[in-house]
Structures are given as structure tokens and as C-alpha cells.
């Protein structure tokens with residue numbers, strides 16, 4: 001493969017977090033070159049299939065160097081697709097890196113290189129302030145946008161508990177995603193252009209209950225998606241792929257519920273068979289992708305503060321790494337425990353990867369976006385639990 005520069009630009013317009021998301025959504029392998037007149041040597045971030053695996057600046061390498069690039073507020077970048085010749089030293093998921101990088105920057109732990117200072121922290125949906133990252137989706141495929149809708153700041157787009165199956169892609173502006181608990185609206189995430197609103201479970205159901213409330217944080221333009229076309233495409237997928245989509249949707253709902261509870265008080269795990277050996281240990285490199293046919297599995301993150309249950313899985317849910325998605329759970333950052341009656345069958349990851357590659361742009365973006373939401377919400381959950 002010949003080295004090929006596929007993306008160049010100015011860091012004032014696309015920051016490192018956005019670049020990582022962009023390169024991540026294209027699944028590219030190559031090197032991101034950074035140049036800043038405020039730093040002596042150029043920086044490099046090495047991407048393997050869309051994930052940063054190493055970074056270098058002068059003689060220094062690794063995750064700390066990658067975080068330092070979040071402080072490069074001015075400069076130029078170029079990304080070239082090329083084969084990699086580095087030993088991966090970074091194991092964190094894209095979203096964990098972005099969230100941690102932004103947090104370190106906000107906390108003043110990363111030196112800002114350039115004339116631009118800190119951006120003010122955006123307010124949260126409840127007006128109490130605090131930092132919520134904005135999650136952007138992959139580049140929008142306008143093929144499936146059938147209409148546009150405008151919302152003004154503070155307007156509710158969907159309300160938790162209401163029924164509805166419409167789906168949108170954010171074209172412009174930012175949307176606050178909140179969980180409602182009694183009178184309280186608990187902010188979970190902000191989502192920006194390219195992100196989707198509306199659960200993918202609606203593909204398999206005539207009726208769906210909204211799992212959260214979405215409120216326009218500023219002037220928002222949404223693209224209404226061609227649900228009949230997307231539902232038709234969904235129906236044409238293999239049952240394994242449909243189950244994968246539904247299972248991701250359930251994971252997102254569970255971690256979101258956990259994150260909302262975590263804001264009230266951290267919930268330690270109950271009733272999880274952690275006394276037994278895990279069926280997938282954290283970091284286990286030989287983990288396969290499995291589907292549950294009976295019993296339950298529990299995804300558990302072990303932290304200094306104690307074990308944290310991320311989700312409880314049941315029949316038809318997948319367990320183990322999905323090679324083409326990064327949700328930041330097992331095996332790289334969490335372990336899996338199973339009940340005694342747990343039965344699983346192995347999934348054909350090659351066939352699933354081929355099916356993923358054949359998806360329409362919009363459906364693939366929705367799947368990727370859901371994975372990013374899971375990973376981002378899980379990172380928020382970790383942060384809450386640490387406090």
C-alpha cells in the first residue's frame with residue numbers, strides 16, 4: 001500500500017478529539033501528523049483500524065504523549081493511510097481517550113500550546129454547570145434524511161416514557177440527553193452533529209418507549225430518517241446481526257440507567273457470581289464472540305472503589321469482543337461472570353464483519369454511534385463511581 005494523505009487541516013477547526021472520532025469512524029490505519037509552531041518537534045498518532053495504538057513526540061511515546069496533544073490548540077494536521085510499523089502501547093478505547101484527554105485539559109493538567117485558552121465549561125441540562133462531552137457521530141449520509149426539523153434552545157425533542165419510533169440524525173447544534181428520576185433531569189451526555197436520536201430497537205418493534213429525554217441545548221436542526229427504508233434493511237439482516245444490534249441497544253439502556261443512578265449514589269453490584277472464576281477475564285486476549293442461549297452473564301468492571309456492574313445480559317445478548325466495534329467493555333476493560341445455567345454459542349465474527357461492511361452508510365453509522373454512546377456513557381459511569 002502506498003502512503004496516501006487523506007485528510008489535512010487546521011487544529012483550530014478540528015481538535016484532536018474530533019480527529020480521533022473522525023479517523024475512528026472510518027476505521028483507517030495510518031499516521032496522524034501534527035505540527036505546531038508552539039512545539040519543537042512534530043507529533044504523531046498511530047491508528048490501527050480507527051483506534052489510536054501509540055503516539056510520539058520527539059523522544060517520548062505513549063498515552064501521556066497522546067493526552068498532551070489535546071493541548072495543541074493551534075497547528076496543522078495531516079492523516080495518511082499507511083501500514084503501521086509500531087508496537088501498540090495504548091489499549092484504551094477511543095472514547096475513553098477522548099473523555100480523559102478533555103478532562104485532563106479541563107483540569108489544567110495538560111499544557112495548552114497555542115494562543116487559544118480554555119473554553120468555558122458548557123452548562124448541563126439542569127443548569128447546575130459541569131462538563132459534559134459532546135459526542136459527534138460519523139459523517140452524515142444524507143441519502144436517508146427525508147425531512148428536516150428545527151428546535152429552539154430548551155425545546156424537548158423526545159420525552160422519557162413516551163411512545164415513539166421516529167429516528168433522527170443531528171444535522172446542526174447540540175442535544176442534551178437526560179434521564180428523568182422523579183422531578184429531576186439527570187444529564188447523561190450531549191450529542192452533536194452526526195449523532196442519532198431514537199433507539200434502534202424500534203426496527204424490530206411497532207412500539208417503543210423512549211428511554212431518555214432529549215432536549216435541544218441550542219438551536220438544533222434534525223434530519224428525520226427514512227425509517228421504512230432502514231427497517232426494511234434491518235429485516236434483511238441475519239438474525240445474528242439483528243441480535244447484535246438489539247443487544248447493543250439494551251447495553252446502552254443499562255449503562256445509561258446505571259450512570260443516572262450513579263449521579264444519585266453509586267450502586268454496588270448485587271447478586272453477581274463474582275466468587276466464581278470469570279468466563280472472560282479482564283484483558284483476556286483469547287476471548288471469542290458468543291451469544292447467550294440460556295442463563296445470564298454479568299459485565300463487571302473491577303475498580304479501586306469496588307466492583308461495578310455494567311450490565312446484566314440474557315438470552316440473545318452477545319458476550320465478548322465485537323471485532324469491528326469498540327464499546328469499551330469486555331475483555332479489555334471489564335470481566336464477564338456467568339450464572340451456573342449459562343449456555344452460549346460461538347458467533348461467526350468473519351460473517352458478521354462482512355455483513356457490517358455491506359450495511360448502508362446510515363445503518364453502519366447508527367451501529368457505530370451506538371457503540372460510541374455505550375463507551376462514552378460507560379466512561380462517565382467510571383468517573384462517577386471514582387468520586
Ligand SMILES: Nc1ncnc2c1ncn2[C@@H]1O[C@@H]2COP(=O)(O)O[C@H]2[C@H]1O
Pocket residue numbers: 158164177188189191196197198199208209210211212213214252256373377
Ligand atoms: N447514554 C446515551 N447516550 C446517547 N444517547 C442516548 C443515551 N441514552 C439514550 N439516548 C438517546 O435518547 C433517546 C431517547 O429515546 P429512545 O429511547 O428512542 O432513543 C434514545 C437515544 O437515542
